[in-house]
Amino acid sequence: MKTLHSHLEDHFEELELVIGWEIGFEPLRATPAFVRRREDLARLVWNPLCAPNLSVYLPQILKSAEKTEKKVAVCLKGCDTRSLTALIQEGFVDRERLHVIGLPCPGTVDPQALAQARKNRAPVTQVSFQDNLLILHSYEGTEEIPLDSVLARRCRRCRQPNPLLADVVLGDPVPARCDAPSFAHVEAVDSLPLEERRAYWERELDRCLRCYACRNACPLCVCRDRCLAESRTPKWTTQRDSVRDKFLFHMIHALHLAGRCTECGECERVCPVGIPVALFKEKMAQIALDLWDYQAGVDPAATPPLQTFDPSETGI
Amino acid sequence: MEKAVFLPDTELHEALAALSADAQVWVPAGDASKPDLVRFQRYRPGLSVRLDARSLVSAKEVLFPRSEALLRFVKEKDLSVPAGHRLHVDDTRTVPPAVVFGCRPCDARGFLTFDRVFLQGPYRDPYYAERREKTTFVSLVCRDADGACFCSAVGSGPADPQGSDAQLIALPDGYVLRAITQRGAALVEKIGRGPTAEQIQAARDMLDQAGREMVGEGSLTAMDAAFRARFQDAAFWHGHIDKCLSCGLCTFVCPTCYCFTITDEARGLSGERIRSWDACMFPHFTLEASGHNPRPSKVERYRNRVGHKFSYFVSKYGQVACCGCGRCIRHCPVSVDIRAVVRDLPVQEEVHA
Numbered sequence: 001m002k003t004l005h006s007h008l009e010d011h012f013e014e015l016e017l018v019i020g021w022e023i024g025f026e027p028l029r030a031t032p033a034f035v036r037r038r039e040d041l042a043r044l045v046w047n048p049l050c051a052p053n054l055s056v057y058l059p060q061i062l063k064s065a066e067k068t069e070k071k072v073a074v075c076l077k078g079c080d081t082r083s084l085t086a087l088i089q090e091g092f093v094d095r096e097r098l099h100v101i102g103l104p105c106p107g108t109v110d111p112q113a114l115a116q117a118r119k120n121r122a123p124v125t126q127v128s129f130q131d132n133l134l135i136l137h138s139y140e141g142t143e144e145i146p147l148d149s150v151l152a153r154r155c156r157r158c159r160q161p162n163p164l165l166a167d168v169v170l171g172d173p174v175p176a177r178c179d180a181p182s183f184a185h186v187e188a189v190d191s192l193p194l195e196e197r198r199a200y201w202e203r204e205l206d207r208c209l210r211c212y213a214c215r216n217a218c219p220l221c222v223c224r225d226r227c228l229a230e231s232r233t234p235k236w237t238t239q240r241d242s243v244r245d246k247f248l249f250h251m252i253h254a255l256h257l258a259g260r261c262t263e264c265g266e267c268e269r270v271c272p273v274g275i276p277v278a279l280f281k282e283k284m285a286q287i288a289l290d291l292w293d294y295q296a297g298v299d300p301a302a303t304p305p306l307q308t309f310d311p312s313e314t315g316i
Numbered sequence: 317m318e319k320a321v322f323l324p325d326t327e328l329h330e331a332l333a334a335l336s337a338d339a340q341v342w343v344p345a346g347d348a349s350k351p352d353l354v355r356f357q358r359y360r361p362g363l364s365v366r367l368d369a370r371s372l373v374s375a376k377e378v379l380f381p382r383s384e385a386l387l388r389f390v391k392e393k394d395l396s397v398p399a400g401h402r403l404h405v406d407d408t409r410t411v412p413p414a415v416v417f418g419c420r421p422c423d424a425r426g427f428l429t430f431d432r433v434f435l436q437g438p439y440r441d442p443y444y445a446e447r448r449e450k451t452t453f454v455s456l457v458c459r460d461a462d463g464a465c466f467c468s469a470v471g472s473g474p475a476d477p478q479g480s481d482a483q484l485i486a487l488p489d490g491y492v493l494r495a496i497t498q499r500g501a502a503l504v505e506k507i508g509r510g511p512t513a514e515q516i517q518a519a520r521d522m523l524d525q526a527g528r529e530m531v532g533e534g535s536l537t538a539m540d541a542a543f544r545a546r547f548q549d550a551a552f553w554h555g556h557i558d559k560c561l562s563c564g565l566c567t568f569v570c571p572t573c574y575c576f577t578i579t580d581e582a583r584g585l586s587g588e589r590i591r592s593w594d595a596c597m598f599p600h601f602t603l604e605a606s607g608h609n610p611r612p613s614k615v616e617r618y619r620n621r622v623g624h625k626f627s628y629f630v631s632k633y634g635q636v637a638c639c640g641c642g643r644c645i646r647h648c649p650v651s652v653d654i655r656a657v658v659r660d661l662p663v664q665e666e667v668h669a
Contacts, residue, residue, distance in 0.1 A: 025464065025655075029651045033559075112352060123462065203347075210382075211563055211569075211595070213565040217649050232600070238581040241592065269649070270561075270649030
């Protein structure tokens with residue numbers, strides 16, 4: 001952590017704002033932090049609890065911030081840099097105005113899995129990290145939990161733990177958990193017979209509250225206040241609490257991310273009722289790979305397939 | 317304890333089945349494939365009832381469904397009338413009696429906010445009123461507050477009887493069920509068995525202990541003036557709210573957020589007028605027909621959420637519109653902490669980044 005602090009201390013004069021993470025209302029919560037004063041840099045942390053993908057804030061922040069010589073610094077994990085790349089490709093973020101701090105990522109914690117893995121029930125008072133271990137302190141004692149056993153689903157299929165785009169990379173490279181794109185999770189659902197698959201999704205989507213956390217946490221959901229899910233004219237979905245309407249919204253969300261989703265898994269992380277909504281987008285990513293041999297946000301020099309037109313294109 | 321019974325763990329399902337004979341019974345229950353995903357569900361045999369777990373979403377939907385048909389309509393073509401059709405409207409409804417069994421005191425107390433608006437305000441809402449009259453709330457005295465809970469800071473507490481018709485007090489091998497209201501007494505008569513003196517004593521002890529426990533720091537009930545003084549302080553609101561994603565999660569999991577929208581959902585010549593949950597965090601909530609939006613960004617929207625709960629509602633009804641359940645904090649994708657925002661309202665020095 002010293003490196004992040006000392007790096008920011010050294011460069012603070014060049015920066016207008018630093019977007020990173022700090023400890024939230026309890027030790028196991030890391031929450032986004034917007035630091036504008038040097039003395040607040042000490043609040044910043046970087047560890048496997050830093051789940052939020054901070055690239056989601058960039059289009060809005062850069063739009064509202066006055067253009068100055070100073071840059072906006074943002075801390076991004078490996079997968080988060082893919083989102084940034086896609087945002088740059090689509091023209092939503094001006095690369096020149098950013099100071100990107102890339103952080104090789106050992107994986108992030110799934111809070112639900114961590115709660116299940118704990119033997120103690122007392123609130124955690126302190127947490128530290130050592131050699132792929134989470135060390136949790138509470139008044140019941142200390143317990144050690146291997147990070148690998150409590151990883152978020154997105155991290156178990158991670159192949160880009162190291163930043164692909166950064167002004168500075170802090171920390172040693174981390175070995176990827178997967179060498180090639182892994183679609184085992186979506187394939188498991190996809191392989192169900194039609195009726196079972198339908199029943200699976202009806203059961204999952206029935207819980208959806210339509211709170212749109214999945215949409216708002218998505219860095220590539222760039223329509224923001226103009227989303228058709230809430231459009232009244234024309235009106236695409238009804239206000240009914242029906243699986244039919246919820247399914248329609250999630251299908252629209254997924255289709256709008258075809259060839260664009262960078263598989264950061266934020267949509268699924270933020271769902272308050274545990275719907276595996278990232279599977280829809282993983283299906284899109286799988287199709288994009290099959291159809292165009294394209295992975296969103298991996299190559300800054302590439303042109304996203306749906307932003308170009310090639311009459312000689314085969315396969316469609 | 318005037319009217320109390322003992323309900324052994326082994327007879328819980330039997331009791332819920334008995335109550336189900338003449339009411340819809342809602343219990344916190346895990347999903348079949350995800351036992352820790354606890355929501356209020358209609359009781360049915362085999363359901364994985366989880367009185368030990370806090371539910372993710374509040375029991376709000378029992379009295380205030382996510383969407384409900386206010387009326388159904390059919391247009392009948394008739395060229396002899398100027399409109400070209402005759403409109404047939406059907407607003408009949410059947411509301412069965414219901415029991416919410418094993419919610420936490422905060423869930424039951426949340427409806428006191430609803431009552432102010434839907435029953436005691438200038439308009440009495442017949443849809444809410446009928447459900448309210450027919451629903452019995454049985455809350456479980458809460459022994460497992462977590463880091464997001466703050467019921468004591470809004471004038472409630474883990475043993476708060478307000479809003480509950482009966483209370484469950486957990487003992488090692490079952491529950492003492494104690495009536496608070498007449499409606500609760502009617503329910504208590506239907507289930508359980510006579511408690512022993514030891515069980516009554518153990519329940520009393522636990523009630524006392526829970527009643528003394530403070531969950532959450534300080535008090536957030538007298539922030540009306542501080543909020544008004546902070547209203548224009550853009551730096552304050554940005555400091556707290558820059559990280560907000562502006563989704564509607566906090567309002568939808570909240571037991572006291574009661575905002576709704578009304579839409580006509582028609583297909584062909586027939587349809588329904590439905591009322592559904594809406595959220596002040598959404599841009600359309602305040603979008604005016606002219607295109608102007610008085611709350612154009614998340615800063616104004618979140619400020620409204622704080623103001624509604626801790627200022628406007630207080631000056632209108634004399635109570636905060638928050639029951640301290642902590643769901644908006646616990647489930648927020650970026651851990652926005654409304655307690656911290658409200659606590660900082662009167663703080664004079666610059667506490668924000």
